[in-house]
Amino acid sequence: MINTIAYGLTIGAILFIISIGLSLTFGTMRIVNFAHGLVYTIGAYLLVSVLPFVRNNFILGALIAVLAVIPISYVIERFVIRKLYGVSIDYAIIATYAVALIGIDAIKWIWGASPIPLSDPVGIDVSFFGITLPLYRLIIILLALIIFIALSIFFKKTMVGKIVVAALDDKDAVRSLGISVDKYFTYVFVIGSSLAALGGVLYAPITSVHPYMGMMVLLVSFAVVIIGGLGNIKGTFISAFVLGMVMAITGRFWGPAAETMVFVVMAIVLIFKPIEV
Amino acid sequence: MTKRERSDTLAIQNSTGLRSFRDILFIAAGFLVIMPVLGINRTTDFIIFSIFVMGFNILYGFMGRLSFGHMLYLGCGAYGMTLFTEHVSRNPFLAIIASICAGAIVGAILGPIVVRTTGACFALINLAFNQVGYFLVVVAFSKYTGGEDGMSVSFSKFGFIDFSNKPFKFGFVLLCLLLSYYLLRKLTSSPYGVLIKSIKENETRVKFLGYNTFVYKWITFIISTALSAFAGALSMLNYGYVTPSFIDPSRAVEVIFAALIGGAGSLYGSIIGGVIYMAISNYLASYIPRWEMFLGFTLLIVVFRFRTGVWGYVSEKFKGCTKAMPVRTS
Numbered sequence: 001m002i003n004t005i006a007y008g009l010t011i012g013a014i015l016f017i018i019s020i021g022l023s024l025t026f027g028t029m030r031i032v033n034f035a036h037g038l039v040y041t042i043g044a045y046l047l048v049s050v051l052p053f054v055r056n057n058f059i060l061g062a063l064i065a066v067l068a069v070i071p072i073s074y075v076i077e078r079f080v081i082r083k084l085y086g087v088s089i090d091y092a093i094i095a096t097y098a099v100a101l102i103g104i105d106a107i108k109w110i111w112g113a114s115p116i117p118l119s120d121p122v123g124i125d126v127s128f129f130g131i132t133l134p135l136y137r138l139i140i141i142l143l144a145l146i147i148f149i150a151l152s153i154f155f156k157k158t159m160v161g162k163i164v165v166a167a168l169d170d171k172d173a174v175r176s177l178g179i180s181v182d183k184y185f186t187y188v189f190v191i192g193s194s195l196a197a198l199g200g201v202l203y204a205p206i207t208s209v210h211p212y213m214g215m216m217v218l219l220v221s222f223a224v225v226i227i228g229g230l231g232n233i234k235g236t237f238i239s240a241f242v243l244g245m246v247m248a249i250t251g252r253f254w255g256p257a258a259e260t261m262v263f264v265v266m267a268i269v270l271i272f273k274p275i276e277v
Numbered sequence: 278m279t280k281r282e283r284s285d286t287l288a289i290q291n292s293t294g295l296r297s298f299r300d301i302l303f304i305a306a307g308f309l310v311i312m313p314v315l316g317i318n319r320t321t322d323f324i325i326f327s328i329f330v331m332g333f334n335i336l337y338g339f340m341g342r343l344s345f346g347h348m349l350y351l352g353c354g355a356y357g358m359t360l361f362t363e364h365v366s367r368n369p370f371l372a373i374i375a376s377i378c379a380g381a382i383v384g385a386i387l388g389p390i391v392v393r394t395t396g397a398c399f400a401l402i403n404l405a406f407n408q409v410g411y412f413l414v415v416v417a418f419s420k421y422t423g424g425e426d427g428m429s430v431s432f433s434k435f436g437f438i439d440f441s442n443k444p445f446k447f448g449f450v451l452l453c454l455l456l457s458y459y460l461l462r463k464l465t466s467s468p469y470g471v472l473i474k475s476i477k478e479n480e481t482r483v484k485f486l487g488y489n490t491f492v493y494k495w496i497t498f499i500i501s502t503a504l505s506a507f508a509g510a511l512s513m514l515n516y517g518y519v520t521p522s523f524i525d526p527s528r529a530v531e532v533i534f535a536a537l538i539g540g541a542g543s544l545y546g547s548i549i550g551g552v553i554y555m556a557i558s559n560y561l562a563s564y565i566p567r568w569e570m571f572l573g574f575t576l577l578i579v580v581f582r583f584r585t586g587v588w589g590y591v592s593e594k595f596k597g598c599t600k601a602m603p604v605r606t607s
Binding site for chain 2: 026089090101104257260270
């Protein structure tokens with residue numbers, strides 16, 4: 001049972017790291033960003049190809065992968081997302097999906113379509129209270145907590161964060177103060193994308209790396225964002241861990257139902273609390 | 278209504294009737310022309326997909342609700358058809374009617390939950406239901422649906438009605454397309470059609486005019502699901518078997534792409550989009566290994582340059598020739 005809880009917390013931590021970017025873009029720009037799953041996949045693939053060059057140093061590899069995603073996400077923002085501000089949400093969905101399609105095909109072109117397995121980078125188990133857990137998972141949970149605290153401080157204390165929070169509330173009011181909101185949206189988008197890449201990097205050793213890994217995770221993180229509230233860091237944090245637990249517990253009793261259960265929860269939430277977009 | 282107005286309305290109705298008759302001839306001729314080029318199997322496939330695109334477009338193009346899980350309703354039709362044939366009767370016509378009913382019932386049940394939402398929420402909640410439906414078919418009820426492997430059934434034959442005969446199948450499917458085109462055409466040029474287009478433009482105003490928009494949205498949703506189920510039933514009839522790919526949520530984008538490429542909000546556009554999309558995915562895939570990338574770039578171009586799709590672009594260019602075509606906005 002405790003193993004299940006630990007697994008749920010790990011999934012929750014990764015879901016949180018991925019969903020943050022989605023939640024911010026959804027909240028600030030009103031764009032359902034399907035390209036987010038692509039960035040996540042690219043992060044994992046970059047890690048796989050960088051690892052041999054850095055003598056399997058996982059931290060260095062992860063760092064390079066996450067940094068390398070920044071220009072990619074900037075290009076996506078500059079040439080696709082930025083043109084979609086204020087346009088009907090349907091076009092945004094379709095355009096970002098098209099970007100994801102192009103990216104996935106490019107990945108299949110470069111790395112091939114077959115899954116690439118990756119081993120646990122820490123490889124140490126810790127045991128306490130009579131249960132053994134991989135240390136790597138504990139690190140992931142800890143990392144999610146650190147990111148949560150850092151983002152909370154970022155949005156409360158720094159100027160950029162404050163502007164973004166204000167823009168989440170009322171974009172036009174911020175713009176009328178003479179602040180170029182779009183520039184800050186770019187920052188938010190790049191931060192969100194790098195976090196998604198980090199999520200991919202962290203999740204890669206737990207599953208295997210394959211071109212469609214982003215799509216399934218993306219759907220689950222949409223559920224996280226919708227349940228947690230758009231642009232709401234705390235809500236995303238809580239709902240990510242709740243859904244992680246839901247997945248882990250369902251998976252324990254009936255494996256194939258794990259992901260479906262998330263959507264059932266999402267449907268129930270939407271019935272009682274429809275969001276206005 | 279004065280006498281003058283009435284005669285005007287009659288004239289409009291007459292011309293719509295005449296025009297839809299001409300359109301039907303035109304569509305039938307178009308498919309008969311491409312049939313020898315593409316081969317009878319593929320053309321049958323294309324026609325069925327066009328019906329599906331029309332069913333999707335009534336919801337997306339006319340009412341402005343983008344569903345990201347329309348495969349669920351297609352799958353409802355396909356599995357409804359299979360299960361009906363397996364357990365109740367081998368009569369294909371009864372089975373088609375039953376599967377349309379299945380689609381309509383699912384639409385009627387999910388409708389009240391779904392149609393209250395708009396935009397991204399509508400898209401994602403449909404996707405969520407589609408995921409649940411996929412799970413139910415593949416895992417939960419795999420005993421009845423055959424799970425991953427799917428299942429095949431055969432239909433009984435009466436006289437010349439034989440669904441293993443390819444030309445007959447082609448003719449039947451084409452007839453189904455023309456019938457659904459005609460009905461949708463009637464529907465969208467009626468006051469009801471104007472109303473759902475108005476809901477797309479501004480729902481609050483329609484409410485102010487005293488219409489109960491919820492009922493109209495619900496009915497449109499049911500029409501769309503029933504038509505999608507019809508397409509599902511036909512494709513099951515065409516292949517003779519059903520697999521989970523009929524209800525796979527990851528294929529839901531295909532119909533969106535087709536509707537968008539052809540032109541959202543026009544029935545002609547749906548058919549053209551259906552044919553173009555199927556041509557891309559059928560032929561390009563065998564010539565260009567990177568066809569998904571090609572599709573992605575095509576979509577980006579459509580979204581950024583040709584929002585009205587191929588049909589919208591063509592009818593804009595040749596406004597004189599196609600003045601009779603309905604690119605009317607409400």
